Amino acid sequence: MTTPEDREREFNLREAELQAKERELKLREMETEIYQEQKHQEVDIEPQMYRTQKHNPSDSSIQKFGKKIVKFAKFAGFVVGGIAIIKIGFFVGMWITYLIMTGIIAAVGYQIFLRDD
Known part of the structure; x- marks a missing residue:
């Protein structure tokens, strides 16, 4: 028990x-x-990589104004250069046209006056 x-x-x-x-x-x-x-x-094994960003301090108002002036100067230079190229092209084209016209007149004059029959 x-x-x-x-x-x-x-x-x-x-x-x-x-x-x-x-x-x-x-x-x-x-x-x-x-x-x-x-x-x-x-x-x-590889540690986790985090996307980093470079800290760029904000530009001052003078730097922003300077960048705008540089952009404007580039644009103005492009416009002036384009106009100069057009003027030079017209000038050179005019002389080439004069030479071609003179050549045509000389060829016609030769045909008319100096060619042997």
Whole structure:
């Protein structure tokens, strides 16, 4: 016959065994988690790279005005250069036209006056 004290001891013993098993299971779970984390860390050896941006201080009003002047000067130079090229083209074209007209007149005069019949 079992006495109530024996039953209580048996329950305490079983409870201690269950707690030991629970601790063992928790330790195993923690070990597998740690192992998984280490495995992921070994795969991801490269550190994460972040996109960086260069800090450009804002331009002062004088610098902005200077940039506008430079742009305007470039545009004005382009316009003046274009006009000069057109004028030179007209001048050269005029002389080429004079030479061609003179050549045509000389050829017609040769045909009319100097050609042997």
